[in-house]
Amino acid sequence: MASTESADDDGSAPLAGPRAASAAQRAGGRRLLRAAARRARYPMALLAVLTAIRVAAMLATPAMLARAVDAVREDGNVGGAMAGLAVALAVAASADTAKDVVGSYCGSGITAWLRHRLIGRILELGVPGLHRFPAGDALSRLTESAGGPAAFPALLLSVVAALGTGLGAVTALALIDWTLAAAFAVGVPPAILVIRLFVVRASEPFARYQRLQAAIATRLLDARQGARTIRSAGTAAREARRILRPLPELRQAGHLTWTVQGQVSWRLSLLAPAIQILVVAVAGTRLATGAISTGELVAAVSYTSMALGVVALFDTFVTLLNCEVGAGRIQELLGADPAVRPPPCPMRLPDGPGELRLREVTVRVGDRTVLDRLDLTVPAGTCVAVVGVSGTGKSVLVSTIGRLLDPAGGSVELDGVPVTDVALPALRRAVAYAFERPALLGATVHDTIAYARPDATREQVRRAARAASADDFVRALPAGYDTPLDRAPLSGGELQRLGLARAALTDARVLVLDDATSSLDTATEMKVTRALRRLLAHRTSLVVARRPATAARADLVAWLDAGRIRALAPHADLWPDPAYQAVFAVDGDGDLGAGSPDSGAATRPDTVEPRTRA
Incomplete structure (x- = not known):
């Protein structure tokens, strides 16, 4: 709940100068x-x-x-x-x-x-x-x-x-x-x-x-x-x-x-x-x-x-x-200022492999500095896991890539072009997101998968669903892909797989998974990840990871600490560091053994209500 803890955070308190206001x-x-x-x-x-x-x-x-x-x-x-x-x-x-x-x-x-x-x-x-x-x-x-x-x-x-x-x-x-x-x-x-x-x-x-x-x-x-x-x-x-x-x-x-x-x-x-x-x-x-x-x-x-x-x-x-x-x-x-303004003179985003570069990126939320002059380079076609304890700004970092929010300082570049200079529709086509709790948008299951590509054919939608291991449970619904969303009770893991299918359907050069597999059991997550990596070969991806096993499957791990990248290296190189292990002990499920390649630990997915808000 957004406001259960505070009783007076929603504008009910008296305002200064009511007559002037x-x-x-x-x-x-x-x-x-x-x-x-x-x-x-x-x-x-x-x-x-x-x-x-x-x-x-x-x-x-x-x-x-x-x-x-x-x-x-x-x-x-x-x-x-x-x-x-x-x-x-x-x-x-x-x-x-x-x-x-x-x-x-x-x-x-x-x-x-x-x-x-x-x-x-x-x-x-x-x-x-x-x-x-x-x-x-x-x-x-x-x-x-x-x-x-x-x-x-x-x-x-x-x-x-x-x-x-x-x-x-x-x-x-x-x-x-x-x-x-x-x-x-x-x-x-x-x-x-x-x-x-x-x-x-x-x-x-x-x-x-x-x-x-x-x-x-x-x-x-x-x-x-x-x-x-x-x-x-x-x-x-x-x-x-x-x-x-x-x-x-x-x-x-x-x-x-x-x-x-x-x-x-x-x-x-x-x-x-x-x-x-x-x-x-x-x-x-x-x-x-x-x-x-x-x-x-x-x-x-x-x-x-x-x-x-x-x-x-x-x-x-x-x-x-x-x-x-x-x-x-x-x-x-x-009259309120929008979070993101379109560029006055948009630049064309050239065809490229999807190299990302963040230069001295600073993001403030209220009086708090979440990212402090952060530098990060993501090579094209690389899968990078972003890890860090809760509250370090993992989601904030990945939000700057597709301009879900703009930093207070620094720049984010995609294939050498600042994302702030790219027309927003072009940037949305180049960067696709899948979230922890994706919104069910549209009238049917087909609509929600094809939300960003309404012209997609049924076969394209099914191919994306298969890549996210969603095709089997979707076809088991009363009307399959034509099942109305309000008649499709979904578990948390099934909901996330629909979000992953929606992201997979877009022809984006960069894929951002913002904790998008947290409700999947380990076996399903591994299956989904393998399918997505086959589908998105040669595309850049960033994964907000809370499990050691998720980080282990990435090419590189960006270890976020105190607003900056503490290390950028493979998971195997970082794992011997007790401070790195502590990140997952605090922020993940606490199963440090899941970091080994042979781990078969599984957790049961939580269930959520049929219509989940973003």
């Missing part, structure tokens, strides 16, 4: 929303036209109503007035319906665009991104946060429409009688002040609420990944408490948000009728003096209600603020 996040959210609006400019233009038509029809409705009232009182053209009123209402309803349809289309397009960008950036961030944005946090941004901005275009135009309608209504009041517009204007400054107060006070609680939701999701996913460990340890109750520990803070943030919203809401709920009463009182006085007609009084009441729709925008402002906060969380992830 919230302001910065909202600024990023506004930039992203502007970019989304530019991308959806054509649907938004159509929305704007429909909104303008609806506003015009709504503003015409009270005037048509006043005409109809006066026509009835004065025995005028009632039919014509009623027809005009019906047309205005029909146009408003039609524009409103069309606006909803176009708004939904526009919103879904923005959501798809944001989620595509988020998924791409999450994958670009690589392993370092998993530490900065844990799974639960990234998932909440991908789902809840990315779904919020979908409503932004419609909400924004609703605000514009309401403001336009309000301005038009106030103008209509002024045309009826200037005193009516003046009476309405008295209540505008207090309404603006109240809404501004809400935006200032509610921004940080909104942002904190979303962060705490992500923290709970992260803890829950961590616990799901380690469900068997929790159950076997009998710590389910303690784990539930750990998952739910941010709840009091979540409740506090939610309570503060609702408190601020309630304070603003009751002020506005009192202000709106007060303004309406004031305008109606002035209108009644003007009617009594003969300054306006009865129809104009009815129109004034309608226009006042219409203008007060601006006050009712409070709920829309709440939703817009949520959109802004969610967009800020998305922008925070999109």
Whole structure:
């Protein structure tokens, strides 16, 4: 489990300067929303036209109503007035319906665009991104946060429409009688002040609420990944408490948000009728003096209600603020630096035998220097075992070869070309990896083996599976190679053999096995290794080795110690050194006898759940 040991390593702790952080996040959210609006400019233009038509029809409705009232009182053209009123209402309803349809289309397009960008950036961030944005946090941004901005275009135009309608209504009041517009204007400054107060006070609680939701999701996913460990340890109750520990803070943030919203809401709920009463009182006085007609009084009441729709925008402002906060969380992830950047001017990787050279490579993880000016040359076509006690950086070292991460200093060269100067697709074709816990990607067993080569034929896939000693157990599955992955229960060793088959299928000049045979028993490992070496003859390979027998089968052993290569020599030459033997006593299975060529020690492979995460 990633976070079982630490309860506060997932962002649930209070942040320094929450108001400043919230302001910065909202600024990023506004930039992203502007970019989304530019991308959806054509649907938004159509929305704007429909909104303008609806506003015009709504503003015409009270005037048509006043005409109809006066026509009835004065025995005028009632039919014509009623027809005009019906047309205005029909146009408003039609524009409103069309606006909803176009708004939904526009919103879904923005959501798809944001989620595509988020998924791409999450994958670009690589392993370092998993530490900065844990799974639960990234998932909440991908789902809840990315779904919020979908409503932004419609909400924004609703605000514009309401403001336009309000301005038009106030103008209509002024045309009826200037005193009516003046009476309405008295209540505008207090309404603006109240809404501004809400935006200032509610921004940080909104942002904190979303962060705490992500923290709970992260803890829950961590616990799901380690469900068997929790159950076997009998710590389910303690784990539930750990998952739910941010709840009091979540409740506090939610309570503060609702408190601020309630304070603003009751002020506005009192202000709106007060303004309406004031305008109606002035209108009644003007009617009594003969300054306006009865129809104009009815129109004034309608226009006042219409203008007060601006006050009712409070709920829309709440939703817009949520959109802004969610967009800020998305922008925070999109703005994160990827683990590996493509070269600005890629160099062509020449055809070569696969010679590797690491020059003064330095890698830091946090404040710790894992590799310290490391030098290593791997001759072309050589199998090199990388050994060292746990924590010395074996996986970090091999990760620099295919640019799964970049060193802070030094260079890694493949056939004389720095890997940082090679286009990433070309480098991925040149360097293939097999991991300790390979991810099951694709729909079927065939798909997961052919993941890096989707155009591979069934025969090519089977040949790779045979090389990894996987063909027999795959054909024994219910549908063989076409068995869906969720219906293929696999042991740890079988899973690793699928990963090895996937790596064997690639036409790579360098093969990296990052502890990729740890779940194989010794006999199977020897069989797989012999098959792979036949298949990958004349190709360079690096094997992260934890067993002496694995190191013994390599041409050379790179002994990693204190961030540097302590020795590069055959296993047989290093074995007499007690310090070298101690590496396996500490980091391997403790069976020093396994280092001899005749060793037949075997261990039973562990079993894992059907779908194993990388």
